[in-house]
Amino acid sequence: xxxxxxxxxxxxxxxxxxxxxxxxxxxxxxxxxxxxxxxxxxxxxxxxxxxxxxxxxxxxxxxxxxxxxxxxxxxxxxxxxxxxxxxxxxxxxxxxxxxxxxxxxxxxxxxxxxxxxxxxxxxxxxxxxxxxxxxxxxxxxxxxxxxxxxxxxxxxxxxxxxxxxxxxxxxxxxxxxxxxxxxxxxxxxxxxxxxxxxxxxxxxxxxxxxxxxxxxxxxxxxxxxxxxxxxxxxxxxxxxxxxxxxxxxxxxxxxxxxxxxxxxxxxxxxxxxxxxxxxxxxxxxxxxxxxxxxxxxxxxxxxxxxxxxxxxxxxxxxxxxxxxxxxxxxxxxxxxxxxxxxxxxxxxxxxxxxxxxxxxxxxxxx
Numbered sequence: 001x002x003x004x005x006x007x008x009x010x011x012x013x014x015x016x017x018x019x020x021x022x023x024x025x026x027x028x029x030x031x032x033x034x035x036x037x038x039x040x041x042x043x044x045x046x047x048x049x050x051x052x053x054x055x056x057x058x059x060x061x062x063x064x065x066x067x068x069x070x071x072x073x074x075x076x077x078x079x080x081x082x083x084x085x086x087x088x089x090x091x092x093x094x095x096x097x098x099x100x101x102x103x104x105x106x107x108x109x110x111x112x113x114x115x116x117x118x119x120x121x122x123x124x125x126x127x128x129x130x131x132x133x134x135x136x137x138x139x140x141x142x143x144x145x146x147x148x149x150x151x152x153x154x155x156x157x158x159x160x161x162x163x164x165x166x167x168x169x170x171x172x173x174x175x176x177x178x179x180x181x182x183x184x185x186x187x188x189x190x191x192x193x194x195x196x197x198x199x200x201x202x203x204x205x206x207x208x209x210x211x212x213x214x215x216x217x218x219x220x221x222x223x224x225x226x227x228x229x230x231x232x233x234x235x236x237x238x239x240x241x242x243x244x245x246x247x248x249x250x251x252x253x254x255x256x257x258x259x260x261x262x263x264x265x266x267x268x269x270x271x272x273x274x275x276x277x278x279x280x281x282x283x284x285x286x287x288x289x290x291x292x293x294x295x296x297x298x299x300x301x302x303x304x305x306x307x308x309x310x311x312x313x314x315x316x317x318x319x320x321x322x323x324x325x326x327x328x329x330x331x332x333x334x335x336x337x338x339x340x341x342x343x344x345x346x347x348x349x350x351x352x353x354x355x356x357x358x359x360x361x362x363x364x365x366x
Contacts (some may be wrong), residue, residue, distance in 0.1 A: 072109035073317075073360045075099070079110060114361035166193035166206055172316045173337075175293075183218030187211045189292050191313045192335070197223070208313065209239040211290045214252075227273045230255040236265070237290040242309055244274040248289030295337050301330040307347070308365065315340045322354070322366025 075280065079096055108183055170176050170188050177187045180200040192208025202221035214220045216233035223229070224238050227245040234252025238245070245290040247256055247265060254265040258273055266269045270285040273279050288298040299307055305327030311319050314337045321327055329351065335343035348355045356364040 041366050070109070070316075070361065072103070072105040073112075075106065076109040076112075076360075094242075108359040112358060112362060135329075149334030164317045167196045167203075170208070171195040173314055177211040181218070183215035185218045186295060189313060198219075205238055205240060207240050209237065209292065211235070211237050211293060225273070226277070228257045230257075241306065242275075244272060245304070247271045247274075248284060248286075250286050250289050292337060297335045297337060298333075299335075300332050302332070303327060304331050304347075304351075307331045311335075311340050311343060314338075317363070319344060319363045319365060322364050323357075326353075326366065 015314045027230045048328060061062060079099070096110075098109055111177040126309075126341075136151055168176060168178060168188060170190055170192050173190055175187065175189060177185065179185055180203060185212065186194070186203070189209035190296065192210055194208075195204045195206060196202075197204055198221070201219075201354065202223070205222060207225040210222075212220065212231065213235045214231040214233060219230060219232045221228065221230050222238055222242055224245045224247075227247065229236070229247060229255045231252065232252050234251040236252075237248045237250065239247075247254060248270045249267050251267050253267075254271075255263050256263045256271045256279070258279060259277060261279065263271055263279060265280055265281065268283060269281055270284040270289070271279065271281050285298075285300075288300070291298045297307075297310055299310075305321060305324070308319050308321055308327075319340070331347065331351070333346065335346060341363075344355060344365065347353055347365065354366045356366075358364055
């Protein structure tokens with residue numbers, strides 16, 4: 001469909017975009033909403049502020065609502081989602097070419113995002129067999145990759161489907177506190193999603209980090225991956241990491257179970273459940289557990305890869321390691337969650353790391 005036809009929708013008065021750019025953006029949002037299948041359902045019920053669900057359901061709106069104001073990158077995400085939906089047509093590619101040619105920022109954002117996407121070079125819009133194959137015989141595989149993109153978005157550039165369906169969700173730099181039932185106080189860290197279960201007498205940590213304070217006489221259950229936790233008169237911090245689940249007890253006692261085994265976690269102890277199912281317990285400085293609630297990240301000989309993963313909870317665009325070989329390098333120190341870019345500069349100075357700033361706000365550390 002030509003983007004320049006007279007029947008195309010135009011933007012509202014005061015919009016700074018050209019008619020072509022605006023119509024392309026609107027069609028991209030409409031396609032993304034259709035692909036996600038959430039625009040009507042999301043707009044039919046007023047969502048609570050803490051879930052940050054947009055009315056139109058587009059990825060651009062999702063990213064903007066999550067504290068990511070870069071319009072070019074948000075529109076690039078719309079395009080990538082549509083191209084991986086299996087519904088892309090030749091007309092869509094012509095619209096994409098026109099959008100990329102409209103401004104250098106559009107093209108730079110698209111190239112930066114495409115380079116991080118599993119489809120790699122095919123998404124960069126290169127001419128030749130790859131593009132024709134993508135539009136003809138690749139519909140099934142593209143749809144499958146699109147579904148994977150919703151389940152595990154690359155580098156957390158947009159919320160996963162599970163996160164979108166959460167009862168409470170925070171974006172980069174946001175925190176949210178709530179009381180699911182009397183006697184239980186929950187605080188969500190940045191980029192955290194939870195779903196309530198058993199009428200609020202328990203919850204599931206979908207992703208992120210949360211601090212839970214449970215009064216005496218109020219049993220409360222938390223599920224995080226394969227870990228099942230129960231507390232009654234305790235305060236503890238729970239976190240999901242690429243390497244597994246981490247639980248730190250600040251006060252009282254927490255029962256940590258997995259695979260039929262149960263560990264009793266006392267104050268100033270940490271329980272880790274690795275991705276391979278191995279569980280370990282070790283003593284910790286209880287002041288470090290939940291230090292994010294005071295705006296501080298504390299590390300003591302933590303692997304660099306884990307530090308970067310923690311940084312990415314607070315930054316709209318990802319910080320990436322240039323090589324996994326340096327991921328095990330130990331890092332110790334205090335970092336302010338309010339200025340992660342300064343924290344990256346600290347790492348650069350302390351560990352003689354190379355830092356590159358890429359288009360779209362991505363930082364490459366090597």
